[in-house]
Amino acid sequence: MSEGFIVSGHDPRFERTLYAHVGRPDAHTLDYYLGHGGYEAARKALASMTPDEVIEEVKRSGLRGRGGAGFPTGLKWSFMPKDDGQQHYIIMNADESEPGSFKDRYILEDDPHQAIEGMILAGYAIRATKGYIYIRGEYRRAYDRLVAAIEEAYARGYLGKNLFGSGFDFDLYVHRGAGAYICGEETALMNSLEGLRANPRLKPPFPAQKGLFGKPTTINNVETIASVVHIVARGSDWFAQMGYDKSKGMKLYQVSGPAVRPGVYELPMGTTFRELIYDWAGGVREPIKALIPGGSSTPMLPFNDDTLDTPMDYEHLAEKGSMLGTGGVILIPERACVVDVIWNLVRFYGHESCGKCTPCREGVAGWLVKLLGQIERGRGKPGDLELIEDLLDNIEGKSFCPLADAAVWPVRGALRHFRHEFERHIEEGRCPLEKKGFWG
Amino acid sequence: MGFFDDKQDWLEIVFRNYPPENRRAAVMPLLRKVQQEEGHVSPERIREIAEILGTTATEVRGVMSFYSYYQAVPTGKYHLQVCATLSCKLAGAEELWDTLRAELGVGPGEVTPDGLFSIQKVECLGSCHTAPVVQVNDEPYLECMNRERLRALLEGLRAGKPLEEIELPGDCGHEVRKEGA
Amino acid sequence: MPKLRINDREIEVPEGTSVLDAIFHAGYDVPYFCSERHLSPIGACRMCLVKVGAPRKGKDGDWIRDEAGNPQIFWFPKLMAACTTRATEGMVVDTLADEVRKAQAGMVEFHLENHPLDCPTCDKGGACELQDRSYEYGLFEKYYTQTQNGLKTVLYSRFEFTKRHADKHHKLSEFVVLDRERCIHCKRCVRYFEEIPGEEVLDFIERGNHTFIGSEEIPLPAGFSGNITDICPVGALLDLTARFRARNWEFEKTPTVDMNDAFGAAIWVDSRSGRIERIRAREHPETNQIWISDAARFGHGWASRDRLTEPLLRKDGELVPVSLAEAEAFLAERLSGAKGEEVGLLLAADATLEEGYAFAEAARALKTPHFGFENATRYPVANLPAARYEELLEAEFALVIGDPAEEMPNLYLRLQEFLKGVTPAPRYYHGTPIADLRLEEHMPRRRERLAVFAPYPTRLHRFAGVAGVYPPGSVGALVGALFAILNGKRPEPVPGVPEAELRRVAERFLAAKTRAVVVGAEVLEAPAAAQAVADLARAKGALVFAMPPAAGARGLEAVGLWNPKGRGWEEPGAGLLLAFGATPPERVLAAARLRVLALSHLDPRARAQADLVLPAKTFYEKRGYTVNAEGRVLELRPAPTAPLGAMDGIEALAFWLRGMGRKPPAGHYREARERLHERHKLPLDLPEEVAFWRPKLRLAARPGEDKGELFLAPTMWRARMLADPRVRAALGPPRLRAHPETARRLGLDPGATVEVETGYGRWEARVELDPALAEGALVLPAWGRGAGRRVAYRLRVPAGGEA
Ligand SMILES: Cc1cc2nc3c(=O)[nH]c(=O)nc-3n(C[C@H](O)[C@H](O)[C@H](O)COP(=O)(O)O)c2cc1C
Ligand code: SF4
Ligand code: SF4
Ligand code: FES
Numbered sequence A: 001m002s003e004g005f006i007v008s009g010h011d012p013r014f015e016r017t018l019y020a021h022v023g024r025p026d027a028h029t030l031d032y033y034l035g036h037g038g039y040e041a042a043r044k045a046l047a048s049m050t051p052d053e054v055i056e057e058v059k060r061s062g063l064r065g066r067g068g069a070g071f072p073t074g075l076k077w078s079f080m081p082k083d084d085g086q087q088h089y090i091i092m093n094a095d096e097s098e099p100g101s102f103k104d105r106y107i108l109e110d111d112p113h114q115a116i117e118g119m120i121l122a123g124y125a126i127r128a129t130k131g132y133i134y135i136r137g138e139y140r141r142a143y144d145r146l147v148a149a150i151e152e153a154y155a156r157g158y159l160g161k162n163l164f165g166s167g168f169d170f171d172l173y174v175h176r177g178a179g180a181y182i183c184g185e186e187t188a189l190m191n192s193l194e195g196l197r198a199n200p201r202l203k204p205p206f207p208a209q210k211g212l213f214g215k216p217t218t219i220n221n222v223e224t225i226a227s228v229v230h231i232v233a234r235g236s237d238w239f240a241q242m243g244y245d246k247s248k249g250m251k252l253y254q255v256s257g258p259a260v261r262p263g264v265y266e267l268p269m270g271t272t273f274r275e276l277i278y279d280w281a282g283g284v285r286e287p288i289k290a291l292i293p294g295g296s297s298t299p300m301l302p303f304n305d306d307t308l309d310t311p312m313d314y315e316h317l318a319e320k321g322s323m324l325g326t327g328g329v330i331l332i333p334e335r336a337c338v339v340d341v342i343w344n345l346v347r348f349y350g351h352e353s354c355g356k357c358t359p360c361r362e363g364v365a366g367w368l369v370k371l372l373g374q375i376e377r378g379r380g381k382p383g384d385l386e387l388i389e390d391l392l393d394n395i396e397g398k399s400f401c402p403l404a405d406a407a408v409w410p411v412r413g414a415l416r417h418f419r420h421e422f423e424r425h426i427e428e429g430r431c432p433l434e435k436k437g438f439w440g
Numbered sequence B: 001m002g003f004f005d006d007k008q009d010w011l012e013i014v015f016r017n018y019p020p021e022n023r024r025a026a027v028m029p030l031l032r033k034v035q036q037e038e039g040h041v042s043p044e045r046i047r048e049i050a051e052i053l054g055t056t057a058t059e060v061r062g063v064m065s066f067y068s069y070y071q072a073v074p075t076g077k078y079h080l081q082v083c084a085t086l087s088c089k090l091a092g093a094e095e096l097w098d099t100l101r102a103e104l105g106v107g108p109g110e111v112t113p114d115g116l117f118s119i120q121k122v123e124c125l126g127s128c129h130t131a132p133v134v135q136v137n138d139e140p141y142l143e144c145m146n147r148e149r150l151r152a153l154l155e156g157l158r159a160g161k162p163l164e165e166i167e168l169p170g171d172c173g174h175e176v177r178k179e180g181a
Numbered sequence C: 001m002p003k004l005r006i007n008d009r010e011i012e013v014p015e016g017t018s019v020l021d022a023i024f025h026a027g028y029d030v031p032y033f034c035s036e037r038h039l040s041p042i043g044a045c046r047m048c049l050v051k052v053g054a055p056r057k058g059k060d061g062d063w064i065r066d067e068a069g070n071p072q073i074f075w076f077p078k079l080m081a082a083c084t085t086r087a088t089e090g091m092v093v094d095t096l097a098d099e100v101r102k103a104q105a106g107m108v109e110f111h112l113e114n115h116p117l118d119c120p121t122c123d124k125g126g127a128c129e130l131q132d133r134s135y136e137y138g139l140f141e142k143y144y145t146q147t148q149n150g151l152k153t154v155l156y157s158r159f160e161f162t163k164r165h166a167d168k169h170h171k172l173s174e175f176v177v178l179d180r181e182r183c184i185h186c187k188r189c190v191r192y193f194e195e196i197p198g199e200e201v202l203d204f205i206e207r208g209n210h211t212f213i214g215s216e217e218i219p220l221p222a223g224f225s226g227n228i229t230d231i232c233p234v235g236a237l238l239d240l241t242a243r244f245r246a247r248n249w250e251f252e253k254t255p256t257v258d259m260n261d262a263f264g265a266a267i268w269v270d271s272r273s274g275r276i277e278r279i280r281a282r283e284h285p286e287t288n289q290i291w292i293s294d295a296a297r298f299g300h301g302w303a304s305r306d307r308l309t310e311p312l313l314r315k316d317g318e319l320v321p322v323s324l325a326e327a328e329a330f331l332a333e334r335l336s337g338a339k340g341e342e343v344g345l346l347l348a349a350d351a352t353l354e355e356g357y358a359f360a361e362a363a364r365a366l367k368t369p370h371f372g373f374e375n376a377t378r379y380p381v382a383n384l385p386a387a388r389y390e391e392l393l394e395a396e397f398a399l400v401i402g403d404p405a406e407e408m409p410n411l412y413l414r415l416q417e418f419l420k421g422v423t424p425a426p427r428y429y430h431g432t433p434i435a436d437l438r439l440e441e442h443m444p445r446r447r448e449r450l451a452v453f454a455p456y457p458t459r460l461h462r463f464a465g466v467a468g469v470y471p472p473g474s475v476g477a478l479v480g481a482l483f484a485i486l487n488g489k490r491p492e493p494v495p496g497v498p499e500a501e502l503r504r505v506a507e508r509f510l511a512a513k514t515r516a517v518v519v520g521a522e523v524l525e526a527p528a529a530a531q532a533v534a535d536l537a538r539a540k541g542a543l544v545f546a547m548p549p550a551a552g553a554r555g556l557e558a559v560g561l562w563n564p565k566g567r568g569w570e571e572p573g574a575g576l577l578l579a580f581g582a583t584p585p586e587r588v589l590a591a592a593r594l595r596v597l598a599l600s601h602l603d604p605r606a607r608a609q610a611d612l613v614l615p616a617k618t619f620y621e622k623r624g625y626t627v628n629a630e631g632r633v634l635e636l637r638p639a640p641t642a643p644l645g646a647m648d649g650i651e652a653l654a655f656w657l658r659g660m661g662r663k664p665p666a667g668h669y670r671e672a673r674e675r676l677h678e679r680h681k682l683p684l685d686l687p688e689e690v691a692f693w694r695p696k697l698r699l700a701a702r703p704g705e706d707k708g709e710l711f712l713a714p715t716m717w718r719a720r721m722l723a724d725p726r727v728r729a730a731l732g733p734p735r736l737r738a739h740p741e742t743a744r745r746l747g748l749d750p751g752a753t754v755e756v757e758t759g760y761g762r763w764e765a766r767v768e769l770d771p772a773l774a775e776g777a778l779v780l781p782a783w784g785r786g787a788g789r790r791v792a793y794r795l796r797v798p799a800g801g802e803a
């Protein structure tokens, strides 16, 4: 196991970095952080690397965005204009609202300086002297710790003017959301930050041309930016030896549902579901019939050997007709009704629809929710599934932003693997599963 | 008197977070402040915020109504938000909600007669591994909730205990991991 | 200029063209709801999805080619919204593919899902984009049919749940009503307010499926709110003045020109059974684009109420209806032996060129010094150079002295465009771009390009880099100081305006390559200031936009109705008076022996003082031409609403002259037009885009100077419009604005109702304190009479005592 790429957490070469300090007492303080090599990567980069060299290093590492879409981070950074004399902004997307995802939260709660250091590096690379962290409003502890950490960092010169004597200034601000999933979408986030309604914006112009306050902007996920700290500290080769072809580095996987130890696990990209669920999360507490591989928008897969042996990375999951997403695995127990599960998720996306475009506002939030609810309540009619599939066709790929697609995919996944459950609902006019109160 | 009249220093600090020519960017922190302290955002406050930001009340309301955190109608001293999304639902969020409704005798948008409690279903709070999750006001999450823990919570709150001092009996009933093993 | 293919047609379009415009340019159709001319494209409705492919360049910089050597087309993986996709070189667009058709049908179905389908009771029915597009692109047999009782029918929607219910009669103002159920969330109205007049008074509330249009600024400020009723693609926003008055196909639709102000906005007059029911904006790309002011739109009610339908003759002190023959006999009797120089010929401000020409010719023939038109300023606006409105968009700096939002509302909208830095759009075969990709939501306004001065804060002040308020009467000092600085001289101080501000203005003015000066009535009433503007424009090169208070001023002056000796309309002197279109001031009537008024409506002054009243046409009903503020010749066409026998100015004049036993310059409109054309060589045969008439004139200014203390602020609303209770309710009582100190000195309490009397009339006004005014300033709306002038006044507080 010690040759080739690292694709298992058991590989002795694998070392945890992103979550190395999460859960440790006082890990959120500056003293702790400094005591564990904190701000050395930023010091190194600002002292000995040009911004373009940082971008090159990130490009070489193969890091792809951890916010869900997997866009190559170095490439994204290289889109930023150079020497254009404008204010640039770097934004950390800490809106983490995709059901099943909770990895960014603990970085901010327990290791906020890691996030700050990442922001300094990213800001330096894209020539942004100002950064914003857009944190979802509900993350209260994370917010408190983050604000305290920023204060500490300012007080000791890790933020503000002339960092590490390099002449590079960097200011960091925190903006709190207030309960809207769509704010995780990068352009909606910018609107929200500007005090407008958080509808996604037109692209082009892309954020790198005209982003926050009309200025060139780059937005990255918390995990993405935190990863950069370690890429700079340990080199792109270190990062690139983890994972498969186009899926590199370590990844924060999350497990929720009836696992023995649900939680966040930092593992090499390409670790299998089996390893995650059985070795790290300790197995399952009850029979499982399906899993959602990467946050609720990714199509569910049946819980079988084939799925369990699938490496969790961008390509392998795409082959299975699903996606890596945020790496948030949700286990669906046997006792759960898939129709109910899907209805809950579509209802979620309907609730979070911003209302800007027709297929999402009327199709997802209006019609699809009603149709699925009707089937779940046993009032489905023959032809409803065909109608749903036709509606999915009329929605998918036709909306303004991917939120509507995010509602379509789970339905497609469920219909692909669990169509019989839907059919039985319609045939029997009720949910075939005995519904006991959960609390007995 | 205006809500922000005696908060000029606070406003000053908030505005420092945004470019001076983009004052309206501060609309969310201002709304949050009002929500936190008054339990809802009244039309008068909307107007006041609009004036401070140099925009219209329409714009402020447009923003405010977009988010689920800001409330147009008054909430109780303790606004209990129950996550109703998938993982929490699979872990008993519906029972939690029903229990809460029964215990408090209120529905969404209502406040208990003593002014203490109001309830709201919310979407995934980003703590699915400790489902079901409840958030009181703007405070850190209460995790792995069940009937006993809920009762203890309500009791504690009724007794006027600060949230962090209320002991919730038991635990998640399973291990929870967040550290990198 | 990218070349691309739309279905089977190759076209070439300007850089930056949207695929949507390219499709229309190629002569194909594509449905759209959210896009609208002059508004930013947002890609929200998703109706315009089409199949798009484009060639790609390889590493070598050349196109990747197929076996045949042609650039290979790579189709986008998804259908693209045509409105937000840029047309690029070699692009291929398919609007007819089956998948496109299916997407369109699906999107129509989504749009109809929550729509109430109450077309039979909807004022938009028959002129509704949703109806049209549903018929064209919805009801798609191929996908949506059902068989019931063996009968195959096409389905408009497979949605079988209860529709979303919402407020159906939500009054946004006296003029606009919102039906939330009909709204399809295209956001046109929201974008309109933010992007066009720059007032964010309408927005979406809530989100997702609950999203609805709402406002906390109810009633919507009257000024520019009505345009949303034109652009709303459905019947969600409707004109209350026309509520339930007719179905769209029952209206007689007359394309003509708004003559309430000098801008020359193009309008549709929608009438039915001889009544004007509705005014809509008519597209005129070079002038008003697709916008008009609320006054122009909603202020038509007066025209159809209480019309004079027959001549009225004073008998035993009372005006009584008489036949035209009797009126004629009366005139013949009273005018027999009349001397030409005794005759006064006065014309209303909204007169046509032909009327002006006829009156001017007649006055010349009669050799009378008593002639003129209503609201003529001291300085002839025709002396000032005129620039095209579109040229404003090319300026880098604009100096405004006046209140464009009220004086020429459409120019205000042009100034807003200028602030956004938008230049005139290209024209396509289908006209104005529907999805102009240069426009964006929330475009920053370039405040540094604008300086505004007025005797009170105007709507424009908020948008200006330099904005000042000077005391009424100081406009001459302001202009003088500014121009002294521009000429490197020391300026005299201007009250209320720091010299540093003026220096900033001068600096920016000089730094700008192209600059514009916009001046209003107040400047035109101060000849020295107006002359300074004319000189400046000549010496330093500046585009001038003058906003005369009389709609027809430029043309009327140029055809010879300029009367430098005395104020024709306001100066008593004529013994025998013919006034057309409006009633001259009391003192003018009082001084005459014979008072003949040709009016569409009887007003109190006419009732008290006229000897003979002839029924007259309103400007809505006239045929003729006018010259607008930019010197463009525009054609008026008559709406079929004039009572039988109502005269235009030419006919009234002929009637009068026949009474005098003289031959009129023209017996009727056509003759007047021919004569006018012969004399002035008007470009009547040219299309309006290029039909300019800007004779170089150096008319003498009229002497005189205002001495009063009450400033009459220009308003888009005219006194005659107040005959409509809806307008009165919308506007409320006139506001008498005073600096707090001034109010204290005059004993005026804020909110108190006082009676204000000026030479122009008597108003019950409400006192309002405005610390932004200069100390000593008192400002009252002019409502179309004496705008920009300072007049003497008398105040009476309701208790009865003189204030
Ligand atoms: C509806 C929607 C919600 C999203 N939510 C999040 C989120 O909560 N957090 C996040 O990091 N990215 C989210 N994204 C992805 C962002 O738009 C963006 O791609 C990402 O922040 C880029 O960062 P990355 O390149 O580091 O992944 C969301 C995207 C969509 C369409
Ligand atoms: S798909 Fe459309 S309605 Fe849904 S969130 Fe995106 S932009 Fe808003
Ligand atoms: S009211 Fe009319 S213009 Fe406004 S969003 Fe609705 S449909 Fe569009
Ligand atoms: S589903 Fe409740 S916290 Fe995620």
Ligand code: FES
Binding pocket: C031, C032, C033, C034, C035, C042, C043, C044, C045, C046, C047, C048, C049, C081, C082, C083, C084
């Ligand atoms: S999406 Fe509405 S016109 Fe293109």
